[in-house]
Amino acid sequence: MCPIRPEEMSLDPWNVTAVAQKDDRRPDEPEAPTTQTLQAPTIPIPQTPVVQSLQTPPVQSLPTPAVDPPEAPQPLPVVATASEEVPPVRTIVLDRPPAPVAPPLRERNPLREPMRSTAGPERLRLDGVGITYAGKPAVKSVSLSIHQGEVLALIGPSGCGKTTLLRTLNRLTELTPSAARAGEVLLDGEDIHELPDTTLRSRVAMVFQQPNPFPMSIFDNVAFALREQSRKRPRRRELEPLVVDALRRAGLYDEVHDDLDRPALRLSGGQQQRLCIARAIAPRPEVLLMDEPCSALDPISTGVIEKLIGELRRDLAVVIVTHNLAQAQRVADKVAFLYLGDLVEYGTAAQVFDEPRAQRTRDYVRGAFG
Numbered sequence: 001m002c003p004i005r006p007e008e009m010s011l012d013p014w015n016v017t018a019v020a021q022k023d024d025r026r027p028d029e030p031e032a033p034t035t036q037t038l039q040a041p042t043i044p045i046p047q048t049p050v051v052q053s054l055q056t057p058p059v060q061s062l063p064t065p066a067v068d069p070p071e072a073p074q075p076l077p078v079v080a081t082a083s084e085e086v087p088p089v090r091t092i093v094l095d096r097p098p099a100p101v102a103p104p105l106r107e108r109n110p111l112r113e114p115m116r117s118t119a120g121p122e123r124l125r126l127d128g129v130g131i132t133y134a135g136k137p138a139v140k141s142v143s144l145s146i147h148q149g150e151v152l153a154l155i156g157p158s159g160c161g162k163t164t165l166l167r168t169l170n171r172l173t174e175l176t177p178s179a180a181r182a183g184e185v186l187l188d189g190e191d192i193h194e195l196p197d198t199t200l201r202s203r204v205a206m207v208f209q210q211p212n213p214f215p216m217s218i219f220d221n222v223a224f225a226l227r228e229q230s231r232k233r234p235r236r237r238e239l240e241p242l243v244v245d246a247l248r249r250a251g252l253y254d255e256v257h258d259d260l261d262r263p264a265l266r267l268s269g270g271q272q273q274r275l276c277i278a279r280a281i282a283p284r285p286e287v288l289l290m291d292e293p294c295s296a297l298d299p300i301s302t303g304v305i306e307k308l309i310g311e312l313r314r315d316l317a318v319v320i321v322t323h324n325l326a327q328a329q330r331v332a333d334k335v336a337f338l339y340l341g342d343l344v345e346y347g348t349a350a351q352v353f354d355e356p357r358a359q360r361t362r363d364y365v366r367g368a369f370g
């Protein structure tokens with residue numbers, strides 16, 4: 001290392017102290033310009049609104065040539081004459097807040113034959129149903145009815161209580177120890193809490209978000225609930241027509257008929273979900289509950305399931321939870337919009353999507369939040 005000589009110690013080639021006092025520059029920065037060059041010329045800032053800045057500047061603001069005024073009248077400067085030929089000024093005036101235009105709504109129900117008027121008898125009735133988890137409300141006093149021949153879509157943002165409400169309809173919510181219920185759910189006029197839970201769950205069957213086939217054959221999956229319901233173990237020959245019928249109604253039979261003994265877990269995701277639907281509908285339930293049944297599926301499998309829902313609803317009532325508003329528009333006859341556990345709006349799909357009564361519903365179906 002090279003020692004520092006005494007004269008170097010006193011040397012301050014950058015005059016750091018002085019510079020620091022002046023402008024805190026680093027030593028390697030160029031010297032600041034003089035005060036004169038730093039001073040910007042004083043330019044008056046126009047006090048006009050921004051909107052006027054789009055207008056052509058008035059002729060008077062153009063620099064006037066520094067010449068003595070002529071004695072005789074002079075022709076106007078070219079620019080002044082030309083100002084009359086300047087294209088019309090475009091002025092943007094915001095005199096009111098912009099009004100967003102609602103996107104065109106898709107045509108509903110292209111997948112099904114017209115069945116709007118075929119609503120059958122009331123199957124389920126909810127009267128003041130409320131659910132709390134550890135005292136915290138998840139669903140608040142919901143009352144509505146669900147009819148055979150109809151698809152009811154439960155819609156609403158995440159956490160608004162759709163799944164909780166759905167699971168309450170076949171008493172799956174009560175499997176959560178912290179859950180407490182208020183109100184009544186009637187199945188064909190009978191309190192569901194009076195029914196044995198296996199009976200209830202075969203009459204009000206459920207299809208979950210993720211396909212969940214049992215690790216057994218296709219045949220045994222569909223026959224599962226049928227065997228559960230029988231007092232004595234039925235033979236395969238007796239079950240076969242029922243299994244085939246359920247697979248046909250679920251739109252899967254043609255794809256699997258050559259080998260019903262193959263493991264269900266070897267089916268594709270869309271096939272597995274249809275198998276779960278077949279398993280759910282085999283005991284001929286009155287109500288089919290579906291919690292986002294297509295959320296794990298590709299668009300083609302989704303289309304197959306939506307078509308299936310349209311066909312299944314001839315024989316039973318369908319309640320479907322979906323985040324997909326386009327899907328709700330395609331498949332639902334009735335729509336219930338939940339928000340923070342409240343049933344904000346319940347009506348026909350046409351009314352809820354086209355003429356929502358509540359502002360919050362309007363915002364939701366138009367995609368303002370989700």
Ligand SMILES: Nc1ncnc2c1ncn2[C@@H]1O[C@H](COP(=O)(O)OP(=O)(O)OP(=O)(O)O)[C@@H](O)[C@H]1O
Pocket residue numbers: 133138156157158159160161162163164165176178
């Ligand atoms: N097992 C549970 N224990 C405690 N709280 C629960 C339980 N299940 C749901 N919750 C709470 O109840 C509220 C409603 O939940 P839920 O799952 O019904 O909403 P969701 O509308 O189905 O939401 P997502 O669209 O996200 O599925 C939420 O605040 C949630 O945290």
Ligand SMILES: [Mg+2]
Pocket residue numbers: 162163164321
């Ligand atoms: Mg849910």
